[in-house]
Amino acid sequence: MVxxxxxxxxxxxxxxxxxxxxxxxxxxxxxxEGEFVGVVGESGCGKSTLGFALxxxxxxxxxxxxxxxxFRGVDIAGLSGEELRQQRRRGFAVVLQSGMNALNPVRTIQHQIGDVLRAHKKEGENWSKGAVHERGAELLKMVGLDAGSLSRFPHELSGGMRQRAAIALALALEPELIVFDEPTTALDVIVQAALMETIKELQRSRGFTALLISHDMSVVLDATDRVIVMYAGRIVEDQASEQMLRTGLHHPYTEALFHCYADPRADEVVLQDIPGSPPDLSMPDLACAFAPRCTIAVDGCWRERPLLAEVGGGGRIACLRRRFATEEKGGGLHI
Ligand SMILES: Nc1ncnc2c1ncn2[C@@H]1O[C@H](COP(=O)(O)OP(=O)(O)OP(=O)(O)O)[C@@H](O)[C@H]1O
Ligand SMILES: [Mg+2]
Known part of the structure; x- marks a missing residue:
């Protein structure tokens, strides 16, 4: 179900x-429903903007x-005021890169959980101090924190704990969709790995739909069911993570991203930058935006903007070269 x-x-x-x-x-x-989707791409390619728009x-x-x-068949783009608030109530939540941005620095975690529960309370619900404490302890337990953190201010928690508290706040209303915008980027590698495990476990056990925004292809591939690759504001590839892990047909930008981080498909790690930089987004893109940085671009790539076309197996790729390859192979996914 969509x-x-x-x-x-x-x-x-x-x-x-x-x-x-x-x-x-x-x-x-x-x-x-219940799908875990990743969005990857370099800085400035529109990942967060897309998450906020959705x-x-x-x-x-x-x-x-x-x-x-x-969202569940209701066009939320046209909603505002109370209608939007109601839709948001149990609909969606966003977890930002730094827990500090999402948390109020002058209120304890318990107060903040109480604020969310009371602001969106259903008819007949009464969030007394005791009830908030109980629900707060339950939420913190879900994210691997003990109830002692309820009485703490954000600055009294470590970066990883703050991010866990921010996730607990996001879970408070049991949303159907959670957008995680670079949830682990500001953390050290070990804390990052533990937090990603918690996010994966929560997504599996709670069953919400998750959108994980990250510039790190290996983090996204490890966690998600499907990966969307963005370049210069557009989706250039959308494929099942399993398919991504195969050395099949990919957008040249996706291939380049594989080499920027530890390629989860390779035995040896050889990191490579992508030469050049993303284009100026104040200009229209009449041709392929990646052509100036692409190692396999042909004349046509400089003349026409490739459409996001199906490549089989439910995948989509926007690349002229890949389209030719797919057509030559009679629609098969592998070259
Ligand atoms: N407040 C703003 N004012 C003007 N332009 C902005 C603003 N925020 C973002 N942009 C533009 O929108 C583009 C997309 O930004 P966005 O934050 O969505 O990228 P991103 O992929 O999330 O990058 P990052 O990985 O750095 O978080 C940027 O390249 C920038 O040009
Ligand atoms: Mg961003």
């Missing part, structure tokens, strides 16, 4: 008079320029 379906999503930042940055371009994406959390100067975003 939980969220977005079509033709375009997000523009208008930071100043006449300035327009197209951060998300023509994105079509659907998330199934959960109606865009703030000026960002605007949803066009697109339909249906």
């Amino acid at each position: 939980l969220l379906e977005a079509k033709g999503v375009n997000v523009v930042y208008q930071p100043g008079r006449g300035e327009r940055i197209w951060a998300v371009r023509d994105v079509d994406i659907s998330l199934n 959960t109606q959390m865009l703030q000026p100067p960002a605007f949803l320029e066009s697109g339909v975003i249906e």
Whole structure:
């Protein structure tokens, strides 16, 4: 069952008079119930903007320029005020990169959990101090913290504990979709690995749909069912993680990302940068945005923008070269 379906999503930042940055371009994406989907790409390619757009959390100067975003069949892009608040109530939550950003520095964790529970309380619910403590302890247990942390202020917790507390807050309303925006990036490698294990375990046991935004392909591949690769505001590849792990047909940008981090497919680790940098998002992209950095680009790549086309096995790739390869092989996925 589809939980969220977005079509033709375009997000523009208008930071100043006449300035327009197209951060998300023509994105079509659907998330199934209980699915764990990753979004990867370099810094500035529109991952966070997409996450905020899908959960109606865009703030000026960002605007949803066009697109339909249906959550359980309701177009949330058109909602505002109380209607949106109600939809958000049990609908979705976002966990940001730094727990400190999500947490209020001058309130204890228990107060903050109480604030969320009371702000969204259902008719007949009464969140007394004792009830909040009980629910708070339960939520902290889910994320691997003990009830003692309830009385702490965010600065009294380590980075990893703060991020766990932020996840507990996100879980408070039992959302159906949680967007994790670089949840482990600010943490050291060991804390990062333990937190990812907790996120995976929670997603499996609670059954919510998760969108994990990260620039680290190996972290995403290890955790998710499906990976979406973004470049310059567009989806350039969307494939099952299992398929990603095979040396099959991939967008050249995906291949390049594999080499930037420890390639989970390789025995030996040889890291390689992607030469050049992503394009200026204030310009339209009439051709393939990756062509200037692509090692297999042909003339056509500089002339036409490749559509995101199905490549079999439920995957989609936006690459002229890969399309030719697929057609030559009669639609098969492997070259
Ligand atoms: N507040 C802002 N004002 C103007 N432009 C912005 C703003 N925030 C983001 N952008 C633009 O939108 C683009 C996409 O930004 P976004 O934060 O979604 O990228 P990202 O993929 O999440 O990057 P990162 O990995 O660094 O978090 C950026 O390249 C930038 O040009
Ligand atoms: Mg981001």
